Amino acid sequence: MIAGALAQLARIITGASVHWVEDPPVTPGAQRVYFGNHSSHLDFVVIWSALPPAERQRTRPVAGADYWERGRIKRYLARKVFRAILIERATAPGPAALLASPSAPSSPASQASATLSVERIASGMGARDSIIVFPEGTRTAGSDVLPFKSGLFHLCSMKPELELVPVHLANMNRILPKGEVLPVPLLGRVVFGPATRIEPGEQKGVFLDRMRNALLALRDQ
Amino acid sequence: MSAFLDSVLGQLVSLVVGLLVVASVVGGILSRTARTDAARNTVRNLNARIRAWWIMVAVFGIAILTGGVGSVVLFGFASFMAMREFLTLTPTARSDHAVLFWAFFVFAPIQYWLVWQQWYGLFAILIPVYAFVAIPTRMAMAGDTARFLERSATMQWGLMACVYCVSHAPALLMLQVPGYAVGGAGLLFYLVLVAQLNDVMQYVWGKLFGRHPVAPQVSPNKTWEGFIGGTVTAVGVGTALYWATPFSPLQAMGMSVAITLMGFAGGLVMSAVKRDRGVKDYGAIIPGHGGVLDRIDSLLFAAPVYFHLIRFFFVP
Numbered sequence: 001m002i003a004g005a006l007a008q009l010a011r012i013i014t015g016a017s018v019h020w021v022e023d024p025p026v027t028p029g030a031q032r033v034y035f036g037n038h039s040s041h042l043d044f045v046v047i048w049s050a051l052p053p054a055e056r057q058r059t060r061p062v063a064g065a066d067y068w069e070r071g072r073i074k075r076y077l078a079r080k081v082f083r084a085i086l087i088e089r090a091t092a093p094g095p096a097a098l099l100a101s102p103s104a105p106s107s108p109a110s111q112a113s114a115t116l117s118v119e120r121i122a123s124g125m126g127a128r129d130s131i132i133v134f135p136e137g138t139r140t141a142g143s144d145v146l147p148f149k150s151g152l153f154h155l156c157s158m159k160p161e162l163e164l165v166p167v168h169l170a171n172m173n174r175i176l177p178k179g180e181v182l183p184v185p186l187l188g189r190v191v192f193g194p195a196t197r198i199e200p201g202e203q204k205g206v207f208l209d210r211m212r213n214a215l216l217a218l219r220d221q
Numbered sequence: 222m223s224a225f226l227d228s229v230l231g232q233l234v235s236l237v238v239g240l241l242v243v244a245s246v247v248g249g250i251l252s253r254t255a256r257t258d259a260a261r262n263t264v265r266n267l268n269a270r271i272r273a274w275w276i277m278v279a280v281f282g283i284a285i286l287t288g289g290v291g292s293v294v295l296f297g298f299a300s301f302m303a304m305r306e307f308l309t310l311t312p313t314a315r316s317d318h319a320v321l322f323w324a325f326f327v328f329a330p331i332q333y334w335l336v337w338q339q340w341y342g343l344f345a346i347l348i349p350v351y352a353f354v355a356i357p358t359r360m361a362m363a364g365d366t367a368r369f370l371e372r373s374a375t376m377q378w379g380l381m382a383c384v385y386c387v388s389h390a391p392a393l394l395m396l397q398v399p400g401y402a403v404g405g406a407g408l409l410f411y412l413v414l415v416a417q418l419n420d421v422m423q424y425v426w427g428k429l430f431g432r433h434p435v436a437p438q439v440s441p442n443k444t445w446e447g448f449i450g451g452t453v454t455a456v457g458v459g460t461a462l463y464w465a466t467p468f469s470p471l472q473a474m475g476m477s478v479a480i481t482l483m484g485f486a487g488g489l490v491m492s493a494v495k496r497d498r499g500v501k502d503y504g505a506i507i508p509g510h511g512g513v514l515d516r517i518d519s520l521l522f523a524a525p526v527y528f529h530l531i532r533f534f535f536v537p
Contacts, residue, residue: 015305141315177315184321185301187309 003081007049007056014042014175014188018050019221022194025055031130032163032195034059035152037145037215038134039173042183047132047167048082050190059130060085062121085124085131087117118154125159132167135211139178143170145216148208156198156207164211166193168218191218229403229465230285233410237278244271263428270421277516281413285406289337292391292409297333302513304329304383310498311375316365320356320376328352329384336388339395348385353377382491382521383514389524396528398535401467411459411466412480412527416519419455419481420488426450440492443485452481467535476527483526484519491518 010016025032032055036047044061051059065086068078078084125131135148156162170189176182193214198207248268255261284291304324313321328348335344357373390412394405401407427447435443459477463470491514 171309173315174309174313174318174321177318180318182322184318185305185325186321187305 003056004053006045006081010042010045010049013183013185014046014172015185016046016050016188016190018190018192020192021218021221022192024052024192026052028055028058028130030161030163031125031128031159032059032165033152033155034130034132034165034167034192035135035211035215036132036167036169037143038136038139039141039143039169039178040139040176042172042176042188043134043139043169044082044132046169046172046188046190050192055130058128059132060124061132062087062124085121087120114151115154118151118158121151121155122158135208141173141178143173145212148212150204150208152211153198153204153207160198160200163195163197164214165195166211166215166218167191168193168215168221170219191221193218193221229407230410233407233414233462233465234282237414241271241274241278244274270424285410288406289391289394292394292406293333293337296387296391297329299513299517300329300333300384300387301325303387303517304379306512306514307379307383307494308376310495310500311379312368312372313376314365314367314372316363317360317372317376319363320359323355323359324352324376324380324384328380332384332388333391336392336395341392341395344388344392348377348380352380356380386521386525387517389528390520393528393531396531396536398467398531399537403465407465408467408531411462411476412524413520414462415455415459415477415480416484416523418458419451419484420519421451422454423447423451423485426454436489436493439489439496443489443492448485452478452485455481476530479530480523480527483523487521487523488518491515491521 034047034051036043044063048056048059048061061082061084063078063084063086065088068074068084068086078086121131133152135152136146137149137151138146140146152164156164168191170191171186172188175184175186175188196210196214202210248264248271251264252261252268255264280295284295308321308324332344332347335347356376357369360369360373360376390409393408393412396405396408398408423443424447426449427442427444430446430450431442431444433445434441435445435448456474456477459480460470460474463473466473466476468476
């Protein structure tokens with residue numbers, strides 16, 4: 001019930017209009033990865049609230065443990081309401097960034113932690129759940145989309161059957177930009193793109209570019 | 222109930238409901254007889270408009286019958302939604318967050334509180350003077366000078382159009398015209414009826430006979446045929462309704478002309494803004510109607526001009 005109320009609240013604050021390029025999954029089918037551009041704290045809740053109720057129930061955000069484990073309310077929301085898959089961050093990119101996928105490995109230690117995070121996401125998804133991730137790894141200030149971190153690729157190498165759905169969010173950075181506490185009631189927009197999969201033998205760079213371009217293609221929809 | 226139906230407001234409400242019943246019946250017949258795809262599309266659009274009209278009439282009826290507070294809340298909400306649509310389309314910067322917050326949660330609520338308090342002196346200058354001073358000052362303090370004039374001007378414009386202008390409609394409740402017992406609610410009803418009737422009739426006449434666009438670069442749907450047909454119809458009805466107003470028949474005709482001309486001007490200007498920003502409709506809240514701003518654009522200029530005409534000529 002709290003989940004439903006929060007979803008409604010998010011829709012009212014952001015006034016988000018929702019568009020699906022393909023039909024929305026009214027009955028949950030294959031496990032999905034919804035990946036979006038990240039510029040606001042509202043991003044995850046807005047994507048989540050835009051999903052059909054049955055799909056929403058099995059869809060979990062992937063988020064940074066350091067942020068969501070702090071404070072009782074946040075911990076309650078993360079664990080009970082959103083059923084977030086919490087992962088440890090090797091480097092903290094800012095107190096509030098919902099982490100999407102681990103940073104590109106620069107040292108053996110962070111590489112090990114990245115592998116651990118991807119395994120953690122895969123085991124969190126089990127055989128049923130879908131997830132929401134932000135593969136830029138941090139919130140951006142404007143409407144640009146940064147290059148994707150490699151976590152999405154490693155996850156799909158592990159589970160090639162996952163359906164990948166790009167989700168473009170517009171105006172969230174104006175409604176509640178990075179560093180602000182109070183939202184202003186401008187109108188947002190959520191566009192869900194067509195689902196794709198990783199191709200057999202697809203190279204990391206090619207795959208990540210393809211996913212980023214699929215997201216960028218939704219900008220003008 | 223029968224006392225209400227005998228009252229001037231009751232008769233106006235009955236008239237509007239009667240018009241809508243006729244419109245609904247005609248829409249129902251048309252949806253059965255339309256043959257081509259284009260005709261079916263037009264009829265579907267027309268019926269969506271009629272359905273939305275029922276809802277708007279119900280909301281407006283409730284607002285006006287609850288007296289001042291209902292009208293203030295309704296138009297306050299309309300202002301809020303309109304400004305939401307307007308400012309979403311304008312290119313605000315990251316550094317404008319604070320003034321955006323002021324526009325929505327400080328200036329708009331205070332403006333409507335002043336309407337409710339019937340504090341005319343401050344109501345008339347809050348946005349033209351104090352918002353005009355406060356917004357660019359706060360923006361300058363934020364230190365972002367890129368496109369400074371454009372950003373502060375569009376913010377001021379949004380507040381003027383969506384909040385200041387629209388608030389003149391419920392502000393009619395402030396006006397006490399001697400010898401006119403119906404009061405501000407009657408003045409308000411008359412304004413909205415003539416302005417919206419003009420809107421609808423311009424659409425209908427334009428659809429039926431429209432050939433020559435007034436400003437083809439701005440809107441291909443606004444034609445001279447629609448403009449003349451709509452104006453003649455709305456002015457005719459507005460004149461015939463003089464008994465519900467404090468005006469003589471000739472004065473009612475003059476007021477109707479002012480409302481329809483200003484309504485046309487408001488619609489044209491807001492279309493030009495939309496064209497500038499590259500969109501067709503301001504939002505998707507009322508089906509068939511675009512956004513709230515698309516619905517009230519004919520009131521934007523009509524409300525303040527009508528308000529001041531009455532205040533100047535009829536209020537001692």
